[in-house]
Amino acid sequence: MATLKALAQPPTDKAADWLVGAEDSVTFLKANAQSEEIVIYASGPAVLIHGVLAPAQQVTPADQEDLMHCFVETDESWVIQKSYGGGEGHKVYLEPPLRQGGKSLSGGEKLIFRRSFHGVQKGESPVELSQKLVHSLGLHFVSERNAYCRLDDRGDIEDVIRILRTEFGDVRESLTAVTILAKDLSTYMALANMALVFMFDFTRVARDSFNGWGDHNRIDRSAPDLFYHGGGIANASYVNGRMIVRTAIPLQQLIDDWKEESNPTKREYATFKIFDRKNGVEIETSSAPEFLSNYFQESNLPWEISPAFFRPDVLHRFKSDPEKYTLDDRTISCRNAWYLKGYDINEAGQVHAYIGDLARLPIEEQRYWQSFNEWSKGPISKRAHENDIMGEFSSEYDPLHLLKYKIGKLNDTPPAWWLPRSSEHLDAARYPATDSTFEWANEIMALDQLVVEGFQLKPLRKVLEDKGAKAEPSWASLRVLGAILVATGLSEDQAKTTLTPLSRLHGLRSTLRAHSSITEKDKEERLARSTHGTLRAHFKWLAGECDRAFDAVLRALDAGDLNP
Template sequence: MHDQHRVLKQLQALLALPETTEEIAAWLELGVSLDFLEENARSDSVVLFLSAGHMYVHSVLAPTGAVSPPNFEDLTSWHADPWSSWSITYSANKTWISSPLESEASKSLRKGEQIVFMRGFEGVPSRSSYVEILQPLTHVFGLHFMPERNAWCRLDRLGDIEDVFRVVSLQEPGTKTPQGRVVLGSRKVLDQYAALTGATLVRLFDFTCILSERFSGWGSEDSDRRAHGENIQYRYGRMKGTASYGRGAQIIPTATTLEEVSRAFWHDDEDKQHATFIAYDRKHDQVREISCAPDALANYFTKSDKPWEVTPAFFKPEVLLKYKSDREKYKLDHRSIGCRGAWYLKTYDVNEEGQVHTYLGYLNKLPFEEQLHWKQYNEAPKGGISERALKTDLYGTWDESYDPLLSLKAKLRRLEEIHAPWWTLRGKDLPDRVHYPATASPDEWAEELLNLDQLLVEGFEEKVLRAKGIELGEQPQDQMRSLGLLQLCLVGAGFEEEHAGRIVAPLKSLHQLRSKAKGHAGGESAKVLRQSILQEHGTLREHYRALAQACDESLAIITNTLQPA
């Protein structure tokens, strides 16, 4: 992205009209514009199309054999443009589909591939002029057009959205007046595609510089053929002191080989860095710094003095907050973490001391940058791994111990599956948002209370419960909300009023806590509330677990009453 900004800044400077005599002379000689092409050919962001001011650029991937060596006399005869596309061609005896470059004047380009396509949907103003990118290229590299970025994008190795081909509307400096349009492309992707298809990038350009106040038309201008460096040649013409033009071609040699592309896709982990972690070496019964690199570890079946792949490393619970703060990018499950299309941590857990733990053999699957995130929270173990992890990860047995939050989610999932009319899942992502607090942070605790309340309490259907209460012979008051109506339904179903109140109490407690903890997180009343909870439960995590258990038990009774099997 930084390189894109630099290229766009260079273009804006190039498109500004010269002012001094020296600037005008240099502008008419085209040297600055050609220098830009030469430098941009080495950039990470390559200009593939440009139509703005005095500059026009269009790009083609030509068969390497057709431009090695290049016939610049042929190449400078080009007349290709991005409005060319596949079309039906017919004569009296034949009808066929012709390619965009089939009738190109330059023989070197006829069997090439056009990269940028300009299209327009006649009669639809919003689609009167738009850009498409060569489809084989976008499909091969998994690119998708994102309108909000006006770019064809993919996920990078860290799961962030990366602009690979981007369309930018240029404006006159200091104004919103449209000046033109430019399409930028990733040099790395273009090189890989060129290597895969045996092609070379050819950039066609037409620069026309005119001082409008002096120009009265083209006449007997001076003209000749010129070269700029090794890979640019053009036809140059000028009306002295008034106007000039340069029409030519630039060869941009492919900076990679097919073998290098193959190695990048098949052996992309060969040069991967790996961090070291303080870990409990179970094989040698000692805590020490150990590399998580695959060649530094061994499995159970290999006779070796190296630590096992299931050597546990321990972390402060804050390591998880990053994944809770960006739900769009990360998927945090109760035992695993995924980053959209980029990486996956197969397992983690939290031990009795509140430490997050996982194994070196899984940490080495993460990108190095992600390993460093974990490393900053790494610490010596304060206890062993959790009982659940011991059973499932090391003994290979099922863990059948009760987990209130998982049990509660399972009950709600069942209600959603059977389409219970009195409870509705308000958002598909809500179950994935609800987790135990990992840290002692009041803000995290308050956020998790909010998430649980949105999942559970906000799902109750007030209209249905009101109708159900009337059906059961009760008379709901107008001001009653969902939890009051739920309690009334239980009374109508035969529960004593006090018993019905105890059943609904955990849900009311959750709803009230959500308001107090989240809405007044920094207030004195919230502080007093937290102190009271800590005195009773020891930690905010244990309080949350106890509240989840109470809600789970209440939901079981409510479901059996309102939705009997």
Template sequence: MDLLNPEKLIAISQAPNDSEAFDEWCSQNDILPFLSEEAEDEYVLIYVSLDHVYMYALLVPDDVNLEDHGNDLMGWSSNPFSGWSLVASQDDVWIERPCQSEGSEVLKTATQIIFGRSFEGHTSDSSYFEVNQEIIQVLDLHYVSERNAWCRLDQHGDIEDCISVLDLKGGRAILVKANVLDKYCAASRTKLLRMFDFTRYRKGSFSGWGNGQDESDLPKHDGIAMRLTVQPGVGSYSRGVQLIEPKMSASSVCSETWGINDDQREYASFIAQDWKNKRIAEISCAPGATVNYFTESDLPFELSPAYFRPEVLSKYKADRQKYTLEDRSITCRGAWYLKSYDINEAGQVHTYLVDLRQLPYEEQLHWKQFNELPKAGLSKRAFTTDFEGQWRDEYDALPALKSRLRELIKAKCPWWDLPNTDQIQEVHYPVTASRDEWANEIMALDQLVVEGLNQKWLKAKAVELGQKPSATMRQLKLLEACMVGLGFEEEHAHGLISPFHELHNLRSLVRGHRWGSDAASESKRVLHEFGEYKIHFKSLCQRCDESLELIVAGFSEHEIAAQGGN
């Protein structure tokens, strides 16, 4: 069934008003096609409780079949609100597992998928559902309340609903993603068994079943056994079971787990610098298309670099919850990892074919659309660390600033704190000519540096240092007052705080990307003075870092002096 469009299910649960249409509806000719088609959908129903429709599914051993066990299974009568129970006789007590009183001997070995629970202590709906812990742990599923579903991260790092509870008019339905359940079934040597019950009549005018009922066992159809009773003009009721075989085998699950089928993956080709053969060529990143340094071959090295327009990184900056953009690497939550990238003197992003190989094919295609001829070679940093094997100890403003802030967190600094330490990782250099990207990074830097200042502590400290802060003074003015109180000349103190004022004022101008005349003028000034947004941003980070170093030293010297006086 379509998870986002349950109209087919809703349609079969509603009685038509027209008499002729009602008689056709009561014939239940639509049931077998519905069950067969729905079993082939992306999502499969495992529980339905609606007007005129009831369905419930369990997992049974894979040797269960309708030929040998059909009569036994037709006696099945249960619902998900049965489960593990404590049973006691007059002189003994024991735990009884689920499915022991279902009216079927076969089902005593079944596995219950969902468990209906009820608790009057809940302030909202007292009934709710849980999923078999073995199933969700094996499949690594987790309940996400806002989606009302048990979810996982897919190969792209997106949240994927795997077992969903739908609240529909008149009842509920629970669906499971077929290929996810197939994996568990294949590994556990089970298959899905659904019991269904379609009882059709006119609500409000039904007085019961009378004489003249036509009862029949329909021929088995696509793993379905069904018994139908029709009373013309009154209604009908059917009862049946359906066995659904998993579309995945145990051997295919084994191969997937060990990555044996990786040779079936697709790989993109990139314009790359083939150092080995002294050429620029389009080279596949597939295994076998390149070699390492220790293999004698005419094939390019797997460390051949490919170059990209800087916009390739915009996707990862735009979703900081999903992607973690480090100084040299990119991680997509629970999905993939790009081990190494850097930016050369021409502003191009570059990475190696061997690292592109590790990305999903769709992600490789994202990089391919920004692939271009090299305008310069590797960055000095990449060449030094990746090929010379040396640590590059060169000052870089933003990493230095981040490092200093981490030290403040580690030291439990009272005047600057950051409730969400992930913010440190969320600030990056702007790498494109987009002023929106520049604005985003300005706001992120301001949230990191300025919003981390503890206004209450700074005000108290300024008073302690003999200053008289006004009621309207905010963090930066209070920090400046503290510097004066620590012995800095007023002009020097103002100069120390000026980079933070510049940052905060810029953030105010570009907030929400409202490019008014003042913001536009400031953007033009930055480009005129620095040439690129990145150069301006790096300069601003350096000035903030240099000021922060003196501010930290000032507070530290005061604290040491105070401790010495005690």
């Protein structure tokens, strides 16, 4: 955009040279055609660039006279045309853009549209893109990026077509440009058998002293794919012409590239330390298919379902970016990129996954996991053994899974006293993967937001009143729940004991995540470690206590048994 701005406004120190140097703008066009990101449209002071597509055979070679007489307005679009006469009577028909494009542009495609909604729309006309182009390239408009985007093979958002705008200070003028990645444009042009035709005009004048062109020096330039005329006087200059850009990617190259991508012999694989379940030994081996076997093959090679073990912080990247990664209890996926099934965490705190599943990840992702790989410190989790090896449902008590299940059921038909928890709340609540205090504090907060914050204070007060009691104005939701438990027959002490886990969770969140003193936070951490060994173990215990308390509250609120 900086280069375009330099074309659109004079530099303060060399304004006189800029005014007479309009032909210098052609240098930008030549460089632009060779760039990785191509400007296909630009409109602003002293700059007009408008690219349209023409059938390649109709501009090979270019009919320069025909093209110089073509001019395509930016607001030209599809219309319902009506005509009468010529012996044909009344006619109504669809007419495409480029209808004034001469024989060279006939059957071509317009890429940029700027239509005006007269009397309604305020400000500049919006920039619209050819839907054929946008859909073919698999693009979606992302407003906060002001770009048409897609997900790349790493799951990251990639700007393919950008809409750029800049203002020029106090003169109330602006420059609007549209760019596209050259590779994508070349791909589209190759498949559509089109060439890009730039119509350009660079006109520079001194506004305070320009009185018209009069008799001025003229220039004419003519090369096969770049031709223009221009001229200038002492305080103004212009160039107006056409430039043809042809695809840099032949159709056969697209076919060859696809063959290369789908060739299994070209795929790369990382090496992992694994426990070879078949032979009962620890080995280091490639994840490539030729180094592995399955239950149905006669071989001494390790099974694909042999586990590799990893330091628990391998999960940090996935937990910290929930927009990009989906982390379920047993699976991890990266949007539009890859999927890993069968991971879990064993009693030793190690993350484990099967080497056959790791082999299906992109090589960059395999190498990421490889950097956390270590020898096993214990067997795979009980849940993984029952699910994956024995083919059975897990017998292991999973309090967080049960809490999410019950909350999901409440969300389906929420009582007045329950504020449905969003999918983001459900996804955010997870067991800590590591023994990090920061991760533990985050998971405590997520669990509190999932469970405690779901209870609605005013409807709970109404429930209590219906049971013949009344809440004090200062009571919060947990205190009202305690009174409801008493109203259903529990003693004050029993109600307090029942709700202690939820109260403990809520208080712990305040201590760990609010502006508490370092001393208080350290005290809670030491207590959790001394009582349960690890912060992960403490969290699992607390989740279990909260699950039992949640069941008691649901019974008191006549919500029934929501256990699966």
